[in-house]
C-alpha cells in the first residue's frame with residue numbers, strides 16, 4: 001500500500017464528516033469540527049493516494065499528550081493501519097517534548113485495548129462506569 005500520514009485539512013474534514021459512520025460510531029460532526037478547530041489539538045489522516053482510510057488526533061497540555069481518537073475505516077481494519085497511525089501519533093508527541101501520552105478507552109473495546117497494549121501503553125487507572133453508566137473507562141499511558 002502507498003500510505004501517507006498528513007495533517008488533516010478542510011477537505012479531509014468534510015470527507016470524514018460525510019462518511020463518519022464508516023470510521024467511528026461514537027463521534028459526530030460537532031465533536032470533529034470542534035476538535036479540528038481546537039488550537040491545542042492536532043489531527044492527522046492516513047491515506048492511500050487521495051483516499052482517507054483513517055484519522056487520529058492529539059490534544060496537548062504543557063507536559064503531556066492525550067489521544068482523543070484513532071479510527072480506521074471499517075473495510076480497511078486489521079491491515080496494520082491503526083498501528084501505523086498510532087506509531088505516528090506517539091512519535092509526534094515525543095518530538096513535541098511531551099513526557100507521556102495518555103488515552104481513555106472503553107473496557108469493552110478489545111481491538112483498541114489490544115492495539116494500545118501492543119505499543120506498550122499500560123493501564124494506570126479506571127473511571128468506573130464512565131460509559132453509559134455501565135462500562136469502565138480504562139486510562140492508559142505510555143511514558144517517554
Ligand SMILES: CC(C)(COP(=O)(O)OP(=O)(O)OC[C@H]1O[C@@H](n2cnc3c(N)ncnc32)[C@H](O)[C@@H]1OP(=O)(O)O)[C@@H](O)C(=O)NCCC(=O)NCCS
Nearest residue numbers: 070071072077078079080081082083105110111112114115
Ligand atoms: C482500534 C482500531 C483503530 C484498530 O485499527 P486497525 O487498523 O484495525 O488495527 P491494526 O490492524 O493495526 O491491529 C493492531 C493490533 O490491534 C489489535 N486488534 C485490532 N483489531 C482487533 C480485533 N478486531 N480484535 C482483537 N484485536 C484487534 C491486535 O492486537 C492487532 O495486532 P495483530 O493484527 O498482530 O493481531 C480500529 O478497530 C477502529 O478504528 N476502531 C473503531 C474506533 C475506535 O474504537 N477507536 C479507539 C478509540 S479509544
